[in-house]
Amino acid sequence: MATVPPLDPYISKPKVYLVGRQQVANDELARFLADEGMVFSTDAPAGGEALAEIAGRVCYMSFGKGRKSNREYLDNILTSKHGSVLEHAVWCVLITGVSRALTHELVRHRAGFGYSQLSQRYVDESDARYVVPPLYQENPELREKWQQTIETLRTAYTELAEATVQYVQQKHPEMSPRDRRKWARQAARSILPNATETKIFVTGNSRAWRHFLELRGSVHADTEIRLLAVEVYRLFKKESPNIFQDIELVDEPDGMPSVHVTHSKV
Numbered sequence: 001m002a003t004v005p006p007l008d009p010y011i012s013k014p015k016v017y018l019v020g021r022q023q024v025a026n027d028e029l030a031r032f033l034a035d036e037g038m039v040f041s042t043d044a045p046a047g048g049e050a051l052a053e054i055a056g057r058v059c060y061m062s063f064g065k066g067r068k069s070n071r072e073y074l075d076n077i078l079t080s081k082h083g084s085v086l087e088h089a090v091w092c093v094l095i096t097g098v099s100r101a102l103t104h105e106l107v108r109h110r111a112g113f114g115y116s117q118l119s120q121r122y123v124d125e126s127d128a129r130y131v132v133p134p135l136y137q138e139n140p141e142l143r144e145k146w147q148q149t150i151e152t153l154r155t156a157y158t159e160l161a162e163a164t165v166q167y168v169q170q171k172h173p174e175m176s177p178r179d180r181r182k183w184a185r186q187a188a189r190s191i192l193p194n195a196t197e198t199k200i201f202v203t204g205n206s207r208a209w210r211h212f213l214e215l216r217g218s219v220h221a222d223t224e225i226r227l228l229a230v231e232v233y234r235l236f237k238k239e240s241p242n243i244f245q246d247i248e249l250v251d252e253p254d255g256m257p258s259v260h261v262t263h264s265k266v
C-alpha cells in the first residue's frame, strides 16, 4: 500500500479551491421568456455572470435589446455602479493554509459572505500546521526564532490539553469522552498562536468578493491576506472574466503584487 508522505508542518502560501459555482436553469428561463414573448441568449462564460445579466435585464425588461455581449452588459453595470445586480452571482471557495490571524480579518467582511471554519473545540491541534508570515520566510535568523517559539507552544498545548482532559474526567465523570475532549480543547486552545493554520469555507456574492479584493489586495493590507487576495483574484479572473474585467494585478515596489480595482466599491 502506498504511504502518504507527512505534511510539512510549516506553510508558506495559501491554497484556494473554487468548489462551488452556479448554473442557469435553462428550462425555467425559457419558460419565463416564452410567457413574456421574448427571445434572449447570452455568451456569458460563467453561470453567475449569466444570472447577473438576467437579473439586471429584468429591471428594464430589456431581454434581446441593447448591449449585445455579457461583457458589455456587465461593463455598464460596473460603470454605473448598479452593484446589487452582482449579488446574484455567487461562488463558494475553500481556503486552506491560512492563519487564524488571517481569518480573524477575513470574517470582518460581513455583507454578502457566509463562513464555515474548522473548530478548535472539536479538532485536536496537537499536530496543527503553522503559517510562516511572509517577512520571516525571507530572513533565516528571524524564521528560526519564530519556529522555536512555535514548537515550544506546540508542546505546551499538547501537554496542557492532556492534563486538562484528566482534570475534566475527574470533575465530570458523567460526561461522554467526546464532551470531555471538547471541554479540554476549548480551554487549551487559548494558548494557540495566531499563526495556527485553519481552513475556512467561504460563500460570497461577487459584489462582496470584489470589495474583499479591493480592501485586502491593497498594499495597505496585511501581507498574508494580500497574498490570499491575489490567489482569489487569479481564480476569479479565470472563472468570471466579465464580472472581474476591471480588476488587474500590479507589481509593487515592495516586491509583491497588489490588486487594482478600477470601479471601486460598486
Ligand SMILES: Cc1cc2nc3c(=O)[nH]c(=O)nc-3n(C[C@H](O)[C@H](O)[C@H](O)COP(=O)(O)OP(=O)(O)OC[C@H]3O[C@@H](n4cnc5c(N)ncnc54)[C@H](O)[C@@H]3O)c2cc1C
Pocket: 108, 109, 110, 111, 211, 212, 215, 216, 220, 221, 222
Ligand atoms: C488595511 C486595513 C486595516 C484595518 N485595520 C483595522 C483595525 O485596526 N481594527 C479593526 O477593528 N478593523 C480593521 N480593519 C477592518 C475594517 O474596519 C473592516 O471591518 C473590514 O475591512 C470589513 O470591511 P467593511 O466594513 O467594508 O465590511 P463588509 O462586511 O465587507 O461590507 C461591505 C460594505 O457593505 C456596507 N456595510 C456592511 N455592513 C454594514 C452595516 N452594518 N451598516 C452599513 N453598511 C454596511 C459598507 O458599505 C461596507 O463597506 C482593517 C481593514 C483593512 C483593509
